Structure formats: structure tokens, C-alpha cells
Amino acid sequence: MQLVTEDNITDLAVERWATAREPRTAELMTALVRHLHDFAREVRLTEAEWMAAIQWLTRTGQISDEKREEFILASDVLGLSMLVVQMNHQLDAKATPATVLGPFHIDGSPELDYAADMSDGVPGATLYLHGTVTDLDGKPVGGAVLDVWQADTEGAYESQIADIDEARLRAKYTTREDGSYCVRTIAPKGYTIPMDGPIGELIGRTEISHFRPAHIHFLINVPGYEPLITHLFQEGAEYLDSDVVFGTKQELVIPFEPRDPGATPDGGTSSEPWLEGRYDFVLQPQG
Numbered sequence: 160m161q162l163v164t165e166d167n168i169t170d171l172a173v174e175r176w177a178t179a180r181e182p183r184t185a186e187l188m189t190a191l192v193r194h195l196h197d198f199a200r201e202v203r204l205t206e207a208e209w210m211a212a213i214q215w216l217t218r219t220g221q222i223s224d225e226k227r228e229e230f231i232l233a234s235d236v237l238g239l240s241m242l243v244v245q246m247n248h249q250l251d252a253k254a255t256p257a258t259v260l261g262p263f264h265i266d267g268s269p270e271l272d273y274a275a276d277m278s279d280g281v282p283g284a285t286l287y288l289h290g291t292v293t294d295l296d297g298k299p300v301g302g303a304v305l306d307v308w309q310a311d312t313e314g315a316y317e318s319q320i321a322d323i324d325e326a327r328l329r330a331k332y333t334t335r336e337d338g339s340y341c342v343r344t345i346a347p348k349g350y351t352i353p354m355d356g357p358i359g360e361l362i363g364r365t366e367i368s369h370f371r372p373a374h375i376h377f378l379i380n381v382p383g384y385e386p387l388i389t390h391l392f393q394e395g396a397e398y399l400d401s402d403v404v405f406g407t408k409q410e411l412v413i414p415f416e417p418r419d420p421g422a423t424p425d426g427g428t429s430s431e432p433w434l435e436g437r438y439d440f441v442l443q444p445q446g
């Protein structure tokens with residue numbers, strides 16, 4: 160029998176976890192054990208600090224539910240989410256870059272027609288976002304579904320609003336045969352990540368800016384292409400260079416140009432001034 164010492168405990172734990180029946184599980188778990196032990200040794204982790212970390216993880220789980228994803232937020236602010244995105248989406252330079260999903264996506268958004276208004280009475284400046292979805296060679300991708308979601312001008316997502324029973328500032332738009340799409344909505348504002356939970360508590364002990372620049376989220380999943388999860392950011396918005404979840408990429412920053420009352424991109428007319436954003440999404444073929 161081999162007795163445990165501070166020197167051999169890592170090897171013993173690695174040996175046990177290496178027995179995982181699935182090779183990838185064995186690889187993941189043995190590496191996790193090695194890195195966790197190295198971390199504890201490097202910082203000379205105290206029992207009080209270990210307990211504080213356990214309680215923090217417990218609170219992170221307890222505050223999470225089907226609408227609040229505090230662990231995703233933890234991963235986002237640590238830069239882990241964006242690292243995983245970068246490693247898994249090494250796309251062609253012409254393809255639209257991917258960013259984090261974030262904690263606020265809700266499945267099953269209503270399907271809206273070209274240029275239908277997904278803001279549905281939520282106050283804000285009218286914004287038309289339009290352009291095309293194509294492949295790397297510029298061939299239009301018709302029938303592509305754009306799942307779109309965003310915060311309101313107070314920075315609130317639907318999942319943060321209590322007692323709401325219909326979709327708010329989220330919708331699915333389908334491209335026309337020529338690959339064109341048109342989203343009508345309101346211009347979002349930058350927002351703070353939720354600061355009333357364990358993540359906020361930790362961020363509050365640092366000088367980290369807890370804001371995200373104004374953006375709209377897109378998820379485009381078309382058979383035959385790499386699923387694209389990304390955002391479009393408003394040029395000139397605050398916090399572009401300090402995004403708390405590391406999600407901002409230069410290629411995804413577009414102007415929201417002010418337009419006078421008159422013709423809108425869908426062929427209609429607006430009696431009010433409106434904003435226009437143009438972006439052409441380029442999908443990477445699968446494989």
C-alpha cells in the first residue's frame with residue numbers, strides 16, 4: 160500500500176482518474192487534477208481560501224436557473240469562453256468571426272418576416288439592420304435563419320425581466336432567395352453584466368470595468384455550414400476596448416448611420432428619423 164504524502168498525492172490522483180473508461184475523459188480529468196494541484200501549490204492555498212472558493216461555486220450554482228446562467232458568466236469574465244470560441248472556430252479570413260454566446264440566449268424565438276419589427280413597442284431609436292448571408296465565394300445563402308437577440312435601452316434582456324410571458328427583443332428572420340435579410344428593431348445600449356451575484360461580488364473587488372459595449376447577438380445555423388454565433392457592435396459605442404467578456408472584434412463593429420424620415424431598406428417609409436446598420440454575414444462551409 161502506498162501512503163499519501165504531499166509529494167505523491169498528485170501522481171496518485173492522476174493515476175486514479177486515468178482509469179476513466181473513455182480516453183478523452185481520462186485526458187481531461189488527469190490534466191484537470193494536475194493543473195488544480197499545481198495551482199494550489201503555486202499560491203499555497205489556505206483552508207480558508209479553499210472554503211471560500213467552494214462557497215462561491217455553491218452560490219454560483221444556487222443563483223443559476225433556466226434563465227440565469229451564472230456559470231456561463233463566470234466563464235465569460237475569466238476569458239475562458241472566448242478562448243474556447245477562438246480555438247474551435249479557426250475560420251477563413253473572409254468568414255464572419257465568431258464570438259461568445261453569452262448567458263442571455265433563449266430558444267424558440269418567434270419567426271418574423273423580412274423587416275418585421277422585433278422591438279414591438281419597446282422604446283428606443285428605430286434601427287434597420289440589413290445585408291446578406293453568403294458563402295465564402297459570395298454565393299447567396301437563401302433560407303438561412305438568423306436568430307437575433309438583444310438588450311433594451313436600459314441594458315435589460317428578456318430573461319432579466321420578471322413575469323414576462325412573451326418574447327421581447329428577440330426573433331428569427333429568414334434570408335430571402337438572394338441571401339438578403341432585414342431586421343427592424345431598436346438601437347441597444349451598452350450594459351453592465353449582472354452585478355448582484357457571485358460574479359459581480361468578485362468583479363467588485365477589482366478595477367475591471369463591468370460593462371459591455373452596445374451590441375446585437377446573432378446565431379446562424381445553416382446545414383452544410385459551420386454554425387455562427389456572433390454579435391454586431393455599434394461603432395463609437397462606449398466600452399468597445401474594455402468589453403468585460405472579451406467578445407469584441409474589430410470586424411464586427413459597424414456604424415449605425417442616422418437617416419432622415421423617408422424610404423427605409425424594406426421599401427417602406429418612416430415618418431421618424433431612423434438608424435441604418437449594414438452587415439454581410441459570410442458563412443464557412445463545414446468540414
Ligand SMILES: [Fe+2]
Nearest residue numbers: 261263374376
Ligand atoms: Fe449581450
